[in-house]
Amino acid sequence: MADVIALFLDTLSFTLTLLLVTLGLVVIFGMMNVINMAHGEFFLLGAYVVVVVTGAGGSFWLALVLAPLVLAFIGFALEWLVIRHIYHRFIDTILATWGISIALKQAITIMFGPGLQSVPNPLPGTIDLAGIEYPLYRLFIMAMGLLLAAGTYLVFFRTPIGLTARGVIANRAMSASLGINTRRLDWATFAFGAALAGFAGAVMAPIMSVDPQMGVGFLVPSFLAVLVGGVNSLVGALLGSALIGGTSTGLSAYLSQADTQILVFLLAMMVIRFFPNGLTGGKR
């Protein structure tokens, strides 16, 4: 029984973590049709903001607030410098963001070195959940994943800004001719997506080994989650994260980590093959 609960908790934790990382991707892709290959590095930068702030003696919670702000600014700058020139060239957005990711990763390696940085756990200790000692901080991450997903949902479906954004997603030209400033919405979306990634990175920093390669490990699973679930909806992101997270934790109970990764990737590729629009996308 305890094993089952442990497995369930692990699955839930991985799912919500993945959701946390995926949210920013979905927002940027759904809104701007830009595949952001630099998402993993935005995540990484969020973690390094925590390293810098805690290293300078600041509190972890301050870093958690600062990270999304810093990333929002970086996202804004990159949108203005690079992305806005290539909106109409879809393939080039993949390449340009990939180049950005190389440059950012190398910039971090230059500034902080290739080695591991450690961040103290702000919420040490465990909590007793139905007979299982579960780390408190993992619960905090799960709560943050849920909270942010709910928050993004509310922003998109319950606020005037969200209404405008959904209008632009549905028909960009029409929204523009109705007087919506789509340019402003674009950079705001990119900055928001970057901020979400930065927050995810900051939240995850204490339980991960923070090094310059950390972003790549999350990039592929979160892309798969987005594509499996369906690119244009938040529900799809949730579903995709749950499927990837669930199969990963489920399989890793029986297989080695490498074999799990191979199997999950292959399964996800098959799903994308047969449902190019994702499971929530329906038939085109």
Place this chain on the structure above:
Amino acid sequence: MWFAHGRLLTVLAWVALFILPLVLSDWNAALFAQYVTYGIFALSLALIWGGAGILSFGQAIFFGLGACSMALVTLGKLPLLGDSAWVGLLLALIIPTLAAAVLGWILFQGRALAGAQLGIVTLCAAFVAEIAARRWDFVGGFNGLFGIPPMTGLDGDILSGFATSYVVLGAALLSYLIALAVLRSPLGTVLAAIRNNESRTAHFGYDVRLYKIFVFALSGALAGLAGALFALQFGFVSPTLIGFGLSTEALIWVAVGGRGVLMAAFLGALIVRSSESVLSSALDQYWLLALGIVFVATVVFAPQGLLGNVLRLPSPRRFATPKKLEEKSRSVGQVEPDAK
């Protein structure tokens, strides 16, 4: 008019490449041969990307398979096939071609994957291939395969760097001519049509899937050839060859050189690799940062690459307007193939 010079400059570039080993030291000639090997790999990517608009993040799978095939044969791990480098070369062409055909079939059958989906799925395929290669001891596992015998001449002596560079240059010229012949044939015109508008081409009655699988398999063969030459020159094959890192590196070479023009992509690999060896000691860690920024800038501001417009060849003669019609068409407007 840059266009008019494209043919001349391409020929001049090849002549220069063939003269270059004469003035290089033996060590540098060997180094040059390595860059040319990467150039063949870039050609294979430019063939599918520039030719048919297939952006693959997993091209190194075929490079790695070619390298592995060559290594396995020459190390005598496949006793049935003997240990001749020629058999290795044959296997390095066959296996990547088959693998590419199968992967192409999976990717392009039915409602084909394109754009983001294609990119991510090929990226995943590269990851899977790399992890699998690490886990499979037959192909060397984590450490890779060592001690691959170098290229030998017909008399059995090991080739000097100078001779190696000519062998590799010959292979590169052959690959270039094959790829060029395909792209400039009517087949290549269909591929260009697929690149510009896939559903329109399908509606004209072309079996788009077969064309794409064919060009994918051919590019797999070229990548396999590059891999085989790599294995012979470096003497080892590691799992990283098959993965995502090398695949994306090749994308950078091709994008910086020029994705639409084969020669530009080929020279792109040579330029990026050689400036890396010159600059990486001077710039140290800043090299990769600079490369990333140059890459982004090229993609954004020069989508045709640094050399694409310079080396663009004139359209095949088939497209030339017959003399009698030329007067008329001048008033209607010139035929502009590939306007995109």
